[in-house]
Each structure stands twice: as C-alpha cells, then as structure tokens.
Amino acid sequence: MTIGKVYLVGAGPGDPGLLTIKAKGILELSDVVIYDALVSDAILVSINPLAEKINVGKRRGNHSLLQSEITDLLIAKAKEHAIVTRLKGGDPFVFGRGGEEMADLVAAGVSVDVVPGVTAGIAVPAYAGIPVTHRDYGSSVVFVTGHEAAGKYRPKVNWRSLAQAAETMVIYMGIYNLPFIVAELLTAGLEGDTPIALIRNGTRPDQAELISTLAEVVAQAQAIEFAPPAIAIVGRVVDFKHDCMC
Ligand SMILES: C[S@@+](CC[C@H](N)C(=O)[O-])C[C@H]1O[C@@H](n2cnc3c(N)ncnc32)[C@H](O)[C@@H]1O
Known part of the structure; x- marks a missing residue:
C-alpha cells in the first residue's frame, strides 16, 4: 500500500528556462527526487531544499542502478512520502523509459502522474x-x-x-x-x-x-x-x- 504519488517529470534538455512551470512547482514541493545523469545542475537547484535527492544516473557502460532497482526505489519511497518525483532529461516518454517505469509503478499499485518535458x-x-x-x-x-x-x-x-x-x-x-x-x-x-x-x-x-x-x-x-x-x-x-x- 502506498501513500504517495510518483510524478514522472521531464526536466528538458538542460537550460533551466525550458523547465515547465508545472515541473518547477512539483520540484519545489517534492519530498523525494530521483533523477538521471542528464538532468543539469541548473535544474537541480529548483528542488525543495528539504527533499531527499537521489542520483540514479546512467551513463553508457556505467549503470549505477538497474532499471528494476530504480522501480523498486520509487515504490519504496512512495510508501513513505506523499510527493515522489522521478526526474528525467528531456521528455520522460521520448527515449526515456518513462513508459516502462509508469507500467511497473501502476502494476505495483502506485499512483502516477506524467509531466511532459521539452525534448532534446x-x-x-x-x-x-x-x-x-x-x-x-x-x-x-x-x-x-x-x-x-x-x-x-x-x-x-x-x-x-x-x-x-x-x-x-x-x-x-x-x-x-x-x-x-x-x-x-x-x-x-x-x-x-x-x-x-x-x-x-x-x-x-x-x-x-x-x-x-x-x-x-x-x-x-x-x-x-x-x-x-x-x-x-x-x-x-x-x-x-x-x-x-x-
Ligand atoms: C536516454 S536519451 C533521453 C532523451 C530525453 N528523454 C529527451 O526527451 O530529450 C539521452 C539522449 O538524448 C540526447 N540529449 C539529451 N539532452 C541533450 C542535450 N542537452 N544536448 C544534446 N543531446 C541531448 C542525447 O542523444 C542523449 O544521448
């Protein structure tokens, strides 16, 4: 049973000016933010300073967390916190595995909202x-x-x-x-x-x-x-x- 919701949020390609207003608002309210390598430092400063920030960044040949481990982490955090954000570069559904993560979360009974981002x-x-x-x-x-x-x-x-x-x-x-x-x-x-x-x-x-x-x-x-x-x-x-x- 989860108490929280996971927001699957697109961070855009790097320029913080391309972060959507909706995404910025969610980052400011998040309890936990789990983010990828391509999310720029200029975006990370928008995150609620009290939020737990977890870098699960993947770079070619250097997978710091497996996809299944990321999903498990999201489910665990959604059991403890109200607003859990999965922050991805660009748009979560464009070559971002957002669809796969959404399906796994929904199958685990976690409520998910998607916030599209500006794709690279x-x-x-x-x-x-x-x-x-x-x-x-x-x-x-x-x-x-x-x-x-x-x-x-x-x-x-x-x-x-x-x-x-x-x-x-x-x-x-x-x-x-x-x-x-x-x-x-x-x-x-x-x-x-x-x-x-x-x-x-x-x-x-x-x-x-x-x-x-x-x-x-x-x-x-x-x-x-x-x-x-x-x-x-x-x-x-x-x-x-x-x-x-x-
Ligand atoms: C895993 S895909 C994620 C794409 C992302 N979901 C999107 O919608 O832009 C990562 C690839 O997106 C491209 N990419 C993302 N950000 C970029 C940037 N700021 N400049 C150039 N290419 C970028 C590169 O081809 C990079 O290898």
Whole structure:
C-alpha cells in the first residue's frame, strides 16, 4: 500500500528556462527526487531544499542502478512520502523509459502522474538555429534512437527505410554508432553532400556543434573526438542555419 504519488517529470534538455512551470512547482514541493545523469545542475537547484535527492544516473557502460532497482526505489519511497518525483532529461516518454517505469509503478499499485518535458530532439536543434521542419527545407521529421544498431544481428531500426521516409532525421544517442548509421543512410541513397549537424550539450553553456556532410562527418567527428551526449540532425534543414546566418 502506498501513500504517495510518483510524478514522472521531464526536466528538458538542460537550460533551466525550458523547465515547465508545472515541473518547477512539483520540484519545489517534492519530498523525494530521483533523477538521471542528464538532468543539469541548473535544474537541480529548483528542488525543495528539504527533499531527499537521489542520483540514479546512467551513463553508457556505467549503470549505477538497474532499471528494476530504480522501480523498486520509487515504490519504496512512495510508501513513505506523499510527493515522489522521478526526474528525467528531456521528455520522460521520448527515449526515456518513462513508459516502462509508469507500467511497473501502476502494476505495483502506485499512483502516477506524467509531466511532459521539452525534448532534446526539438530544443537542441532550435538553440543551434535549425528548425526540424521548414516548408522550404523539410516537411517531415522522424525521431529515432541510434543506440539500437551496434552489434545486433538484425538491427531494430531500419535506417534504409527511414532515410527514404522523412526529409529530416533527428537521431538521439547516435554518436557511438555514427559510422554504421552514416553507412546505412548512404547505402539507402542519400547523397554524400547531405548536411548533418552534431550538437552536444545543447541549450547548455557548453553547447558544441559540428556541421558537416554525410561523406565527411565520421572522419571529422573522430578527428575532434566529438563525444556524447549529442543529437544528430540529418537533412536540408541543417542548411537553414547557414542560409539565414542564424
Ligand atoms: C536516454 S536519451 C533521453 C532523451 C530525453 N528523454 C529527451 O526527451 O530529450 C539521452 C539522449 O538524448 C540526447 N540529449 C539529451 N539532452 C541533450 C542535450 N542537452 N544536448 C544534446 N543531446 C541531448 C542525447 O542523444 C542523449 O544521448
């Protein structure tokens, strides 16, 4: 039996100005906040100073808590406290495992509310001057994870179909698999001069960008050791940045 409610809250991509008013209000009232690695320090200062703060941050190859352990922790805290917040980078339901956590909590009899956040796939390109759609540059957009393909016999993401399906491709978690992804997109028929932008730590003071082409991006990213967390944007919308001198 739980007395509390778990709020599944999106923190946005980093800039505290992108935290929603609803999310800020919940953070200020929370008894416990359980948060991920990608939640910025500038957001953490909004948390009720009396709240218990628990970092369950996961970074590639360094899982500090298993998903099941996080769920168990949330259930345990909801038995003791009224307002338990699960704070996630961006939006909880966009490549954030929010759906999985919600299902587990509901199955355990815990009441859950979701507070959507500003997802990195829209805000990060926007801060770099790249609109993910524009009538003259790209009328369709797909959001996809680049994390799926490495080493799998049968990749879940069908890059070759996606390359033909949408004019703009926004790739989360794609830096490690970039050589594979780029090779798939070229095999699918995208031209070597198709623009691509890599943006790390978008909306934060240390935002870093690499603007390139499919033909050159892998070598350029390796040369400067471009590291995650980053979003990749593929398509002519990337040219908008140059054309409007944003
Ligand atoms: C596990 S996913 C979580 C996505 C998040 N739920 C969202 O809606 O933005 C983590 C990935 O999101 C992207 N990401 C999140 N914040 C970012 C930022 N500030 N700058 C660039 N990419 C970011 C990166 O691709 C990172 O590897």
